[in-house]
Amino acid sequence: MSARILVVWCPDWSVTAALMERAETGAPVERGAPAAVLSANRVVVCNGPARAEGVRRGQRRRDAQARCPDLLLLAAGPERDARWFEDVLIAVEEVRPGVSPIRPGLLAVPAPGRYHGGEEAAAALLAEELVGAGVWDCRFGIADDLFAAERAARAADAQGCVVVPRGASAQFVGDLPITVLADDGPDGQRLADLLHRLGLNRLREFAAFGAGEVSNRFGSYGVEIQRRVRGSTTRLAGPRTPPPELACEIGFEPALDSAEAVTFSVRTTAERFVAVLADRQLVATAVRIEAEFEDLAPDGRGISARTWLHPGCFTSRDLVDRVHWQLQAGTPGSGLRSRKEAGAVTAPITRVRFVPDTVEAAGDHADGLWGGGAEEQVLRGVARVQAMVGYDAVRVPVLQGGRGAGDRQAWVAWGERPTDLRPTDPPWPGRIPGPAPTRVFATPLRAEVVDERGRGVTVTERGVVTGAPYRCRAGFPGRSGWWAIAAWAGPWPVDEGWWHAEGAPGRSARFQVVGTDGSAWLLCWRESGWEVEAEYE
Amino acid sequence: MSVRPLEIDDRRAVLDQLRGRIDALQGGPSRLSVPVPSVLEGLARLRTGGVYAVDSASLAMVLASGASAAGDWVGFVGWDDFGVEAAAQLGIALGRTVLVPTPGEHWLEVVAALVDVLRIVVLRPAGRIDPRSASVVQARLRSRDAVLLVHGERGTQGAWPQADATFSATExxxxxxxxxxxRLHGQRARVVVREVGRPNSREIVLPYAAR
Structure with a gap:
């Protein structure tokens, strides 16, 4: 007595996965709204509501939108589909081990027989499990072989199950219309078309062909289909080995309300996490730390999650530091930890979890035979400073493109990878050439510039300076009062950001100004007034 | 240990030799000289374990650029207005630069930790430094191969109680x-070095890379 097969099919999985990802990022997602996944401007997959509006696979974006104006368009992402299907695999594995994923959206598992009180009861149990995991549309088919079980699942309703009795697979498959082959992709589509034109309506009629003729005329794909239709093949993909559980967590009972206590308690968990990875010759270079806290709201719990990167690889000590920074981030003045501050957290912490985000082979990060190089020592030393003053307090300076002195630079937190930097290569018309200022003020200082007769200097819309700058005054700490201008250059007019609806910096013009005392400044005129942006010192 | 007679060719060389000999006898690390860029060669000397006061941001960057270009790491502490582009133009390798813009009350610990691993640390203190903190840092510096540059506002005497030398940009x-x-093309300055003994000075053009 051979094992029977249960197939779980989640229709339009790409759409489901894309919507789940959207929901995770916080975008509003309405179940039952038409949605489609597009690749290269054509619909790849669409969901039921979209199909009801006339959207079809292979349609162009424009046509699909014409049929259904409020169609939600989603980008294709095969990795995303596979990633989200992992949750389904785990949910099914909970109930029944030996899951073999066929492709994202489709999996097979040995049918449990009488264990859960019958095959249909088992399918109902799985449906409950999957709906609990957030997958509403899942369909089940049970048959002697994979092909029949898959067809049965496709014949089922949402969360429903179709059972093909033992020995009745050939009968069931034979009754199916030829058009079901179109689900197999382009090959199936061609075969279905051809058989249809030959006057065949049911798969049974295809099974009646001689095997030799099918092989000659339809090739290996035709033979495969015929074997399946005859029920003479029982294909079952090999069951997967569940991936090892690398995440480590620790729960606190009662909840801890001080960051110091939490960091002290997670130390052994962090060591275990690093050790588990080390057993597999791995090190983590990016780790997601999740801290669950008791929400003061009546509905219970909240979670704070953040992915931390490391310039080298994480040691247990680094992880403990990250936990501390993450818990402190909620409190004001997170960048700098005051000595007096007791390290209170916003809410009592009940659980901390380390999830490896990126792991690499330990060999790539090992110390050299004669100890670490200078680089390693610097990484360790700077990590110590970070542990002292906070994650954000240690920076790496980088250049970026821009026009103002402040726009042309960025300070990236030590350990982060710089992202969203403007490229430096294209010319930035309006930027100041020559030596750059050595002191760039984070917040420009308000200033006043007047000409010889004491009238305020401005710049007209055409970039004309209304008077020669003669004296200047700005709120420098320890240097107030007017100072005379010996030489000046400019203006470098810029009209930036008008394409943004609001918060546009608007029209501005920069000047290099040299004082009689030998100081040199970068001044910026804006419609709101003069500012000192930077100093050449 | 036999004492060979010294070859007396120059007073400074004699002093250097004697210092090296004392260091060797004391068992401490010998004071290595840290490279300075070519514009300051023969004028300014930096030795590991030393504290030097600087009164100009660009001069501080130039002094740090020698070690940075030679492959060492440099750090800037307390520079909440660090001009990244100017640093790059003056020859500092940004990939080997650590910036702690606002160390706040932790400046002493930050400097002490950074001198362990960096070659040059440029500190801009928030106020005058008390002699006790200064001696803590100096003791630390002596046991490491690092240089501390202290940047203070022009005209002030310098926040550090007793620096090995003072570099100031005048004129x-x-x-x-x-x-x-x-438009601004370049910066010239007379760099005055006040060490033990006679002040030394030279007019230089600050080496902003042509852009």
Missing amino acids: VAWDGVGRGSG
Whole structure:
């Protein structure tokens, strides 16, 4: 007595996965709204509501939108589909081990027989499990072989199950219309078309062909289909080995309300996490730390999650530091930890979890035979400073493109990878050439510039300076009062950001100004007034 | 240990030899000289374990650029207005630069931790430094191969109680700017070095890379 097969099919999985990802990022997602996944401007997959509006696979974006104006368009992402299907695999594995994923959206598992009180009861149990995991549309088919079980699942309703009795697979498959082959992709589509034109309506009629003729005329794909239709093949993909559980967590009972206590308690968990990875010759270079806290709201719990990167690889000590920074981030003045501050957290912490985000082979990060190089020592030393003053307090300076002195630079937190930097290569018309200022003020200082007769200097819309700058005054700490201008250059007019609806910096013009005392400044005129942006010192 | 007679060719060389000999006898690390860029060669000398006061941001960057270009790491502490582009133009390798813009009350610990691993640390203190903290840092510096540059505002005596040498930029002149014409092309300055003994000075053009 051979094992029977249960197939779980989640229709339009790409759409489901894309919507789940959207929901995770916080975008509003309405179940039952038409949605489609597009690749290269054509619909790849669409969901039921979209199909009801006339959207079809292979349609162009424009046509699909014409049929259904409020169609939600989603980008294709095969990795995303596979990633989200992992949750389904785990949910099914909970109930029944030996899951073999066929492709994202489709999996097979040995049918449990009488264990859960019958095959249909088992399918109902799985449906409950999957709906609990957030997958509403899942369909089940049970048959002697994979092909029949898959067809049965496709014949089922949402969360429903179709059972093909033992020995009745050939009968069931034979009754199916030829058009079901179109689900197999382009090959199936061609075969279905051809058989249809030959006057065949049911798969049974295809099974009646001689095997030799099918092989000659339809090739290996035709033979495969015929074997399946005859029920003479029982294909079952090999069951997967569940991936090892690398995440480590620790729960606190009662909840801890001080960051110091939490960091002290997670130390052994962090060591275990690093050790588990080390057993597999791995090190983590990016780790997601999740801290669950008791929400003061009546509905219970909240979670704070953040992915931390490391310039080298994480040691247990680094992880403990990250936990501390993450818990402190909620409190004001997170960048700098005051000595007096007791390290209170916003809410009592009940659980901390380390999830490896990126792991690499330990060999790539090992110390050299004669100890670490200078680089390693610097990484360790700077990590110590970070542990002292906070994650954000240690920076790496980088250049970026821009026009103002402040726009042309960025300070990236030590350990982060710089992202969203403007490229430096294209010319930035309006930027100041020559030596750059050595002191760039984070917040420009308000200033006043007047000409010889004491009238305020401005710049007209055409970039004309209304008077020669003669004296200047700005709120420098320890240097107030007017100072005379010996030489000046400019203006470098810029009209930036008008394409943004609001918060546009608007029209501005920069000047290099040299004082009689030998100081040199970068001044910026804006419609709101003069500012000192930077100093050449 | 036999004492060979010293070859007396120059007073300074003699002093250097004697210092090296004392260091060797004390068992401490010998004071290595840290490279300085070519414009300051023969004028300014940096030795590991030393504290030097600087009164100009660009001069501080130039002093740090020698070690940075030679492959060492440098750090800037307390520079909440660090001009990244100027640093790059003056020859500092940004990939080997650590910036702690606002160390706040932790400046002493930050400097002490950074001198362990960096070659040059440029500190801009928030106020005057008390002699006790200064001696803590100096003791630390002596046991490491690092240099501390202390940047203070021009005209002030310098926040550090007793620096090994003071570098100041005087007679700063800016080239290329007219009255409403031209643009800044370069910076010239007379760099005055006050060490033990006679002050030494030379006029230099700050080596902003042509862009």
